Each structure stands twice: as structure tokens, then as C-alpha cells.
Amino acid sequence: MTEQLITGVLPALITPLDKDGNVKTELAQPLVDMYVKQQADGLYMLGWTGEGEHLSVEKRKQWAAAVLAAAKDKLPVFVHVGYNRNLDDSIELAAHAAEHGAYAVSSVGISEEASLEDNVAYFKRIAAAAPNVPFYIYWVAMGKTLTGGTEIDPPALLEALKEVPTFRGIKFTDNNFYILERFKKYRPDLNILTGADQLAICSQYMGSDGNIGALQAVTCYHFKVMMEKINEGKYDEARELQYRANDVNEAYSRAAVGALPGIKLLLEKVFGIPAGYCSPTGPYAGIAHSEADGGDGAAELVELFRKNILVNE
Template identity: 35%
Template structure:
């Protein structure tokens, strides 16, 4: 088993956005300011090119460019986990190899979903092929059944993968099945890690024994989740539930606008513009952007998020320039 240089992951790990220019090209110059901002917000790690980062929509050369930009920007200050999953296992293995070459701290992979693994054994063998591309880096399997359609037990995966993948570090667990998460946590012990992946259920993950969580809303509402962590540590469950409720309000507000594009719009509202999304994710229109902002104001998001916010006219102008 690989012992990572960063020790055990703790706290909030931001699932980062990939910044694009208005013409759809990678805006790698925007990565460093984003990383500095996240570190200032006490984010403890970066999960790059996952669902939030639209990694599956990028070509391999683009993914390599983005991965290198984040590793360079982090400069060892916080760990960078690069998601390398691909419909081609050969391509995924090459991305893992590249991540190791550029100095990433770990790699992770989601399963192919067009030709789905037909058994838990096939899934483990597929992940083993990818992980072998970066034998010196910790590897996390990305379990997200609502997207992949794979319903194999993550505990079964962990039990089998420990025997098959020498550099296995654990699982990025994005599922509401808290009982499965707890069983994985208990089996993992101190040797492996199971990272919680549902922002609006962070409190449930903590109660099940989680110590680290990967999420997209940590990019623009970190104070909400820091407050949940603190209240939980202080055994103040009423306070923790209140902040979790605000997280849920936030998610319920932006989901109808399209979760990926809406979250990029919120980044523009707080002065961290990441540009448009890439098709097949459609960016918000100016009208939808303004409506989303109005609804966020109504729930008090800009007051309790604890972040500076651009005036409406400036944030709309920034968004319009990146559509």
C-alpha cells in the first residue's frame, strides 16, 4: 500500500472547476488565482477534472494541460488529486502516468460507462489497469452510481481491490447510501480512506465516521461547511443541522438551473469567474443568470456565505463576457 506524502486527508477538498475562455479553450491562466483563493478559504485539497471539472468533456491533451496548471499552482501547499477516468482504459492509464510525471499527489478514476463493467471483478481489474499508470501515487476509485449506473457494492470493491491494486488508497464515495459508506469506513480503518462526496449530506457523512469530503459547493460556500465541521466537532448538533439546512437550501436553489452551469455562474458572482461550460452542458443565459442571483439573494446566500460578492451589474457583465 502506498503511503501518501500528505498523510491522511482531512476537512474540505474542493472539486475544482475547469476555467474556459469564451471561445471554449482552456483558460489555464485563471487556475493559479483560483487555487490561491481556495487555499485562503482553508480548503485542504483539490480534486481536479472530476464531474465538477468537466473532465470527461476534455481531450487528453487538454486534461494534461489542466492537471499541470493545478499542480503548478498548488506548488505543494495542498494535495492535488487528478481524476483520470476515461471511456478508454488505455487513455486513462496514460493520464495517470502523466499525473505522476508532473508531480500530482494522487490519482482517481471513474469507471467507463458506455461499456460498463459486467461484474465487480471486471471493475476491479479495470481500475487496476488505470492505477498501474501511476504506481507511485495513491489511487482512489470514484464511486458515483447515479452517474455511472454501476451498483456494485463499494465495500466489495474495497475488499477485492486491496488484494489487486497495490497503490489503492481508497474510494471517493458519491452516494446517499450512508450505510454503505459507514461499512466502507469501518473496513478501511486507518490504512485506507473513504472520501465523502455529497455536499448537502456532509453531516450524515461525518456521523458515519468520515474525516474528509470532496465537493463542488466548497468552492463558493466554504464557510457553510467549515461551520458544519466545527459544530460537529463541538457536538453542537443543532448548529450543525442549521448550517446543513442552509447548504441544502443553496443546492435546491441552483439545481433547477442546471447544476454544473449554475455553479460556474455563482463563481462569477463571487468574483472567481471560471468562464462558460462546455457542451453538452449549456451555460446560463443572461436572464437565467440574473434569476439565479435573485433567488440566491432571497435565501440570504450572499450574507451567510461569508464571501465578497460582485455587484449584480458587474457579475452579469463578467458572465456575459464568458458565454
């Protein structure tokens, strides 16, 4: 099993769809090549940004296979396999990801109703399906999706996860970085990649190894420079870069644009990738970048992005 500690900036990858909800697999290579140019350290696919929850198993497999082929020998790819009511689907997706060369597989907990024991049993099944691939839990909501809706101390969770032989890290989408620091204290070898995009600078101070997020889908190089500034001790400059990225996050999150349509709009207008529509069964059902482009705030979003965000030309 690969034991490399992943660091840096890992954009959360969108899933490009046509108007009928079909996956535009031909965009896998252009997207991977763009992220290589923007100096990404890896990709995380089929999470929230990739609309994994709103795609069929077959479509998720189609997109994973295309991206993994395009990224081979270029970028490590994390494939999220969760969100399934039928847990057998997660196991199938994990085996498929491993077969096609994923660096790692990842999953949210089953639900806030599922106990820690239920989740550990589920994670062990994922590990068995992908025995030579690192497994990362997707931590959200103070870990309540892992523990039946209650909070849990990091040492207790780490003790329970000893039963999962491939457990190597956490996608930590939370803003309580005390918890992150405790994970690192008790498991210094644990690979922790944070998903609180607007607080990425804070997470690095508290010991994260890198960042995974939707905001980085369009600000990858900008975040790379920000992290370099931190490492150089240029904290004022790093903080200014975080603030500028947050302005873009605020602009595309407004209802008139929408976070995911806004990201797809920027991929088209700035990076020349026609990311298409959002999932017809998701919260942005059927919205295309072209429709966001005609809405209030879209032109301002593109202008704001060009003014504030560093892009590797």
C-alpha cells in the same frame, strides 16, 4: 508513496473555459489562492464539476498541469482520470498527473456493463502508470459501475481491490452511509471522502474523513466551520449551517440557473474569479456565468448566497 490521511473539506474544482472551449489556465493560481484563503484541505479536479467527461485528453492535461503547478506546496490535488471510452486515455492521464505532482489519482468504474474483474484490471493499469501515487475509486450508484450493474458487499469489493497496489481510498458519492460505515469497519485505514454535499453532516457522523463536492466549490469555509461545530458537539449550529448551504444548492440547481453555471456565477460575483463558460459538449453547453446572470433566479441566487454562506474575508 504518500500515506497521509486526508481530512476536511476538498472543493470540487471547476474548469474555466472561454467561449470557444479553451481552458483558461491563467485562472489556476487565482483559484488555488482563493481556496487556500477559504481554508480548503485539498482539491478534487476533472470530475463532474470539472467537466472531465466533456474535455479532450489534451485539455485535461493542460488544466491539470496548471493547477498542480499553482497548488504545489499549498494543497494536495486529486486528479480524476476516468470517463474515457478508450481506457488508454485514462492511463495516459494518470501518468501525466503523477509526473506533475498530483497527490492522488482517481477514477469512476468503466461502465455498468463492465464486470468487477474488468474494473480491477483497469485500476491495476492506472496503478502501474502512477506507481507512487495513491489511487481512489470514485464510488457512485451503489457501486454498480464497478460490478457490471449489480450491488456488491463492501468486504467483497475490498478483497478484489487488494490486487490494486496503490488503492488507498474512496470518493464516496452516495447517500447510503451504511455502506460507508461498513467500508470503515473492514478497512479502518481507508481514506473515505464523501460527495453527497447536501448530506455532508450525516456522512461525518457515520465516519467519513472529509467531503469532496460541487457545493463546496463555493461554500468551502462555510463547511469548514460546520465541521468544527460538529467536532465541538454544537450539533444544532452545525445542522443549521448544512440547511443554509442546502438552500443555495437548491437555488443553483433550478433549471433557470443550472448547477454548474450557478457555481461559476457565484465564483465571479462573490469571489471575483471569471470562471467563464461551460464545456461546449456538456449538459450546459456554452453557457457562461454572464448568461446565467441574466436568467430568472440568478440575482436571487447571489443574494441568497450572501445572506446564508460564511466566507473567509
